[in-house]
């Protein structure tokens with residue numbers, strides 16, 4: 677499969693990049709200069725009309741949405757066992773977590789980083805003040821789950837959902853109360869960061885924070 681990832685360091689593309697490395701999928705990288713708004717250029721919008729990263733071009737066909745791409749990659753490389761098979765009883769729980777992170781947690785970060793979008797620039801500070809406790813409530817909920825059902829989201833088996841959760845945790849690193857202040861989340865973050873693929877990811881994206 678001929679694969680190119682359009683990415684920006686540390687952005688939602690990180691999940692896809694990390695999985696490409698973890699799964700040992702040959703791929704090319706295309707840096708999208710988000711500071712220069714390259715994601716809004718006509719060339720990029722032709723690949724991803726949402727004007728955001730990531731986009732993964734697979735055999736000439738552009739695909740987007742980080743969570744969908746994570747599900748796709750985990751499915752296409754079943755030997756790595758990052759997703760339960762469709763007839764595995766854990767499959768329902770896996771999909772639930774992927775969609776839960778995608779619908780309940782990731783959108784709060786969009787609000788945190790782009791408060792003007794839902795509330796208008798004049799209300800950005802008020803929105804952020806309201807948003808932080810909502811993100812913290814999500815960490816509490818997931819930490820409670822891990823305390824009784826961990827150490828990974830699906831129990832003893834790591835899955836793509838843990839990679840996704842780790843990216844979201846990373847995004848909270850400079851917030852008033854980062855995810856790693858919750859003990860189970862901190863332990864999961866440590867375990868995920870110890871993977872060799874995480875080190876490669878950091879080298880390739882030139883990341884240093886939250887190493």
Ligand SMILES: N[C@@H](CCC(=O)N[C@@H](CS)C(=O)NCC(=O)O)C(=O)O
Nearest residue numbers: 687688715727728729730741742743
């Ligand atoms: N739902 C999309 C959201 C992606 C997203 O919000 N990407 C951000 C970076 S984390 C982005 O490209 N921001 C630039 C912009 O919105 O112009 C996904 O998960 O792929």
